[in-house]
Structures are given as structure tokens and as C-alpha cells.
Amino acid sequence: MPRNTPRRQITTLLPFLGLGFGLAITATTLAPPAMAAPDRPECLAGAKPGGGFDLTCRLIANAMLQTKLISQPMIVTYMEGGVGAVAYNHVIGKRATDANLVSAASSGSALLLAQGKFGRYDETAVRWVGALGADYGVLVVAADSPYQTLAELIAAYAKDPTKFPVAGGGAVGSQDWMKGVMLAKAAGHPARDMRYVALEGGGAVLTALEGGHVAIGAGDAAEMARHHAAGKVRILAVMAPERLPGELAGVPTAREQGIDIEWPVWRGYYIGHDVSDDDYRWWVDQFAALSKTPEFEAERTARGLYPFTLLGADFEKKVQADVARFKQIAAEAGM
Template identity: 45%
Template sequence: MTSRIARIFFALSACVTLSAVAAPVQCIAPAKPGGGMAVTCKLIQQGLQAQLSAAGKDPAVKISYMPGGIGAVAWNSIVTQRRAEADTLVAFSGGSLMNLAQGKYGHADVNDVRWIAAIGIDYGMIAVRKDSPYKTLGDLMTALKKNPSNITIGAAGTIGSQDWLKFSLVAKKSQIDPKSLRFVALEGGGDAFTALLADHVQVVSGDASEAALHAAEGEIRVLAVLADQRLPGALVNVPTAREQGIDISWPIIRGVYMGPQVSDDIYRRWVKTFDKMMASPAFDQLRIANGLYPIAMSGDQLTKYIHKTVEDYRKQSDQLGLIR
């Protein structure tokens, strides 16, 4: 009897072990589908296949969506309930860092999670529907000067969010008072473009990677990218704001973090996995195809960068009266 129980026990143990090995890596996009967080997870899903196979893991990365609070719900889930999950990655962006700086994740701190890698740079952009009367950024700014109340601007997040700030800076450079603008706060880039296509808003202040998805289908007109120079890929023909006389550039970092109680060994293994992925020429092509541009930071270097960036955002937000 004892021998039989032992055999059952070992059989069950083997099943559990096999289940753990076979369980796919999960990438959480803390927003609804269709935005930059989804782009980040999809790029990781495509890029990690070779590395995961070589490590004996299931190469099929599972993407889960966890919208709410512009990343706050996902953050809270990881730091309170899923602190030690070894194969759960969470997408973040410069907008996440802005929210951290402004206290929009409650009492959250940069040290609450483990920062793995930054896999690409995105850029801000301003878009309208393809049938919009505004053909250039200048057309839009002229219309906003005449009657700002007639134009609604979709942006992910409330006052002080990244999308709100970058459009406000463009307006300010055009001698328009940002306080006169009509912003509609939305959950993320996916919601913003849905609202634009349904004509609930007339303009979207968002990110180039999000716009590239819709521009390829001919649904929208991107008026400007907020980059130092024109971007390759789907938006190659879109002029920069600088080309149109508005000196604004807005780079957006994109990457992933994981829970605070993941062991050092597992964390370092993930850092090395991402380093290897990002060193691959094939990944460069995948990144461009997903509307992102080169950057490669990981581990300690990325963590230092994030500490500095959040502190810079905090000072900037404080100066603008966005932190109470």
C-alpha cells in the first residue's frame, strides 16, 4: 500500500513538474488591445521564440490584457498578489514612468518591481481621421486658435498624462493656452483610436507605434511625429513637428518589468535572455515592423535610467503644478 501511494505521489509530482515546464511565459499588457502596450507584448512574443526554445521553455508567449488606471491595476496585481511569478512579464512605457512620478499608482515606488529590459523607443504623434479637414499640423493649430472648444482631443490618461503633456507642449509652442483645449481622457491608445474612428474625438495625441497599425489600413492621417527626424517604416512620409515649425520631440521608452520577489538567478536569466534577443539582427527587423526604434538597456543599467527618469518627471510635473 505504501509503495502504491509512493508511486502515485511521484507520478503526481512529475505531472506538476511537467506542467510547470510547459506553462507558457506570460506578457501582461496593462491596457486594452490596440495600443502601445500590446505592441510591446507582441514584439516580445515574436522576438523571444528562439531564446525560449533553446532554454527548453514553451516558445509561445501568452499575451494577457489587464486594463485599468493606465497601468495601475497591473502594477498593483504584480506587487501585491503575483510578486514571485518567474515567467510573468509586464509591459511598461514612458507613460508608466510618468504616472509613477505623479503618484498615480498610489504609494508605488520604482523599487517595487524588477526592471528587466527596454526593448525599443517609440515617439509621440498627432493624428486625425483620413477624412479630416486638417491636412497638416499647421491646419490643426490654426483651427484650435480660432475655436478650441470645437475640437476634442483623445488622450490616454487624465490631466498630466504623457499624451496630455506632449499635445499641450505642441499647443503652447503654437501660442495656444493648453487650458483652453478639450481633452477626453481614455484608457489607452486602443481606446483613443476607436474613439477617433467613431468620430467621438477629432484628434488623437498618441504614439507612433499605435498610429502605424491604423495608418497601414488607411483609416487615419498622421499630421506629425514628435521625433528628431522622420521615422522609417509605415510613417516614413509623415513630417516631424520640427519640420512644420514646432520644435518638440517626445521619445517614449518601452520595455518590461517583473515581480519584486523573483529570485536573483531567475531575474538575471531573464536579463541575459533579453540581451541575447536584442543583439539579434532579426530582432532589429521585428522592432521596425512593430513601429519601434533601436534602444537596448537591461538590468542594472535600465534600473538606474528609470530612477533618473522618474525623478526628472517628478520635478517637471511639480513645476507644472501636477503633483498635489
């Protein structure tokens, strides 16, 4: 159950024939009508313009209008603070019943929820609508590294992790740090044995690798792919269930190499906890229809995302499972 989730109560106002008044009826006996379409569709990005949440909102704003799943342009609004925490609390406290609004989220949101960084609310305080794309984690070495496979790297790392500083584009506890932890665990070492170098973004990780300042880089496929293709770095494994298309088609997954590591960086959406079941279902159904269109595929590809569609109850279970997994990893790391 959510921590202090607002009580669920839906009230509808029925016009009384042609008269200028109405009767408020608590929806214990009368369900609200199914939502035909939002009259003012909106996507809330919990950060400044230009980041991942903005990308996530723009993905559906553009594709849903192109495919005529919405008749009005979707407004994208921004509410920065706490990497989505301020927006999350705003939806819960102010817009829990607003069926016009969906909000952007990512696997990073699940990570922060697991660490208690979204305040007093947990992952059950909203309704998770779906994920419509993903990037995937990658483990990278310099182009002149002696290690050609993930298995070779792990064997060497297992002998002495102090010789293998791992760079990531985020602080301790971030997604890149988590990828490094999974590498350490695969080599039989706890998180505390990892030498983690926190840098500002994937560009800094690439610079550190190319300059020989670190041995391993943890990052995302989209930001590393062209550097791998250009021969500037070598991606040893993608943390995906199957090989990725395009420039990384020749890179094996970690699982192919006998290492059970996956890290999808999903891009998804949630809605207020007290939105009606019918309105929630409307969004799920539209996302399902959208995901099958060529217009959406083009929008997703243009934003550097790979196919990853998970909707409704299946997505809800995914978020809950991610939060539980991240809590376990954090606990094992002493966080």
C-alpha cells in the same frame, strides 16, 4: 526609495550531499548561483488579452523561443485592473523574488506611477529590465486642413487655442492628453487653455478628424500611419528623435521643425524588487542578445513597433526620468 517596499532578503536551500534534508542559509555570506535559464518562464500582462500588455508579452514569448534563448515556452498570464496597477502590486507583494517572471509595462505605466495611481508603491518598488520596442506620438490634422507644417499649426494655435479642439484616445491625464499639453506649451499656452476632447481610442479620433468635429488629433504612429498614407488625414509631425521608416519616412519629426517635443511610447518589462542581481542580469543579457536577432526584428515589426532598445541601468534611469517629467507636467496642469 519605494513607498513601503518589501525588505530585501534572499534565502537559499542547499542540499546536503545525498541526504533528504537541507540547511537554510541567509544569503548575507553566500550569493545564490547565477540563473542558467528560467525553468518556467512567464510574462504577466496587466490587462485583458489582446491589448498592449499582451502584445508586449507575446513579443518576447515568441522571439525568445524562436531564438532558443529559452528552452521552454513562455507562459503569458493576465491580471487586469487599473491599467497594470493590480499586476504591479501583485508582483511586489507576492512575487518579489520570482526570477521566472517578467511583467509588461509601457510609458503609460510611468505616467500612472507619476499620478500615484499604482497605490502606495512608486517606480523604485520593482527592477526595470528593459524596453524592446516603441511606438511614437504623432500630431494629426484632417486631410483638407490648411496647415501643412507643425510650425504653421502652432502659430495659429498660439493666437487662439479655443479654435483648435484636440482629440485624444483617452481621458484627461492620459498619454494623448499629455501630447496635447506639449503642443499647447510649444504654442505658449498652459494646459488649462487646451480644449481637449476625450474619445475611446485612436479609431474614434480618426473619425472625429475626418468628420471635421475636431481640429487636431493626438495619437500614435502605428495606428495613424496607413490613414496618412491613404490620404485620409495628414500627420504633421512624429514625436520621435529621428524619422520613422516605412509609410511615415516622409514625415518630419517635431524637432526637425524646431519644436522640441518627443513622445516615445516604449514597451518594456520589470521584475520583482528582490530578484538577485545575477538573475536580473540574466534577463538583461538575454534581452540584449534577443534585440540583435532577425527573428526578433520580424516579431517587432509584425506588432507595429519601431526600434527602441534600452536595457538595465539605462532603462531604469529612463523610467525614473519619465516619472519625474510626467509629475512636472501634471503639476503644471493643476492635476
